[in-house]
Amino acid sequence: MKCHLCQNDRKLCDSHIVPEFLYRDLYKDYKLMGINGQGNKGWKPLQKGIREHLLCFDCEQHLNDKYEKPFLKQWTVDSPLPDRIAQDAAHTAVYDYPKFKLFHLSILFRASVSSLPTFREVNLATHEDRVRRMLITEDPGNEWEYPILAFAVLNGRGEVERRLISCPIASRHEGHIVYGQIYGGAMWWISVSSHRNDLFCRAGLQSTGQITLIAEPWSEIGVVQDASQALKRANL
Numbered sequence: 001m002k003c004h005l006c007q008n009d010r011k012l013c014d015s016h017i018v019p020e021f022l023y024r025d026l027y028k029d030y031k032l033m034g035i036n037g038q039g040n041k042g043w044k045p046l047q048k049g050i051r052e053h054l055l056c057f058d059c060e061q062h063l064n065d066k067y068e069k070p071f072l073k074q075w076t077v078d079s080p081l082p083d084r085i086a087q088d089a090a091h092t093a094v095y096d097y098p099k100f101k102l103f104h105l106s107i108l109f110r111a112s113v114s115s116l117p118t119f120r121e122v123n124l125a126t127h128e129d130r131v132r133r134m135l136i137t138e139d140p141g142n143e144w145e146y147p148i149l150a151f152a153v154l155n156g157r158g159e160v161e162r163r164l165i166s167c168p169i170a171s172r173h174e175g176h177i178v179y180g181q182i183y184g185g186a187m188w189w190i191s192v193s194s195h196r197n198d199l200f201c202r203a204g205l206q207s208t209g210q211i212t213l214i215a216e217p218w219s220e221i222g223v224v225q226d227a228s229q230a231l232k233r234a235n236l
């Protein structure tokens with residue numbers, strides 16, 4: 001069968017679409033998250049352990065070694081989010097731009113090539129091949145290509161909520177298609193467009209690797225329009 005990343009005819013692994021390490025804390029105190037409560041604005045929790053035959057062993061290893069392991073180290077060891085951030089406050093950190101950006105794109109790519117109904121909203125269409133090549137060659141592309149906005153997600157106790165993993169959703173922002181997903185304590189939005197998304201370029205991940213996350217209660221920002229309001233309040 002054809003591997004979706006290298007496109008060679010290979011035996012395919014039963015691949016995770018969202019890396020398993022992001023689920024590590026998911027089931028502790030699951031009920032405390034209130035994910036099924038009111039105000040979740042359409043976010044649905046992503047079921048654990050969703051797999052599909054998508055990638056060959058070598059490509060699976062490539063994504064793991066080049067993007068997942070470095071992301072895990074940067075995000076949980078080198079520069080983790082604090083346990084608490086005040087609502088509407090900004091948290092800034094610097095990460096390795098190529099690896100950090102391509103990690104998020106690797107999840108988006110897998111969701112796009114997946115045939116599972118859970119990921120039906122993600123369709124990179126003509127961008128799929130561009131992202132595929134970027135992932136193979138470790139090329140993060142230009143800063144305006146697939147820019148990433150992120151928000152720290154707070155739970156009802158004002159703590160960064162790391163246990164929440166949502167299904168990806170598609171939305172629109174000023175004419176651009178944007179995809180949103182919550183994992184790792186943050187809500188990530190990626191703009192997929194052939195032209196520049198000014199807000200995302202200004203307020204999102206910079207090519208220096210710097211990213212500023214505004215902390216928002218997850219019950220209050222569900223859609224990208226709300227997210228851009230939060231950025232305006234923070235003067236980003």
Ligand SMILES: [Zn+2]
Pocket residue numbers: 003004005006007008010055056057058059060
């Ligand atoms: Zn492959």
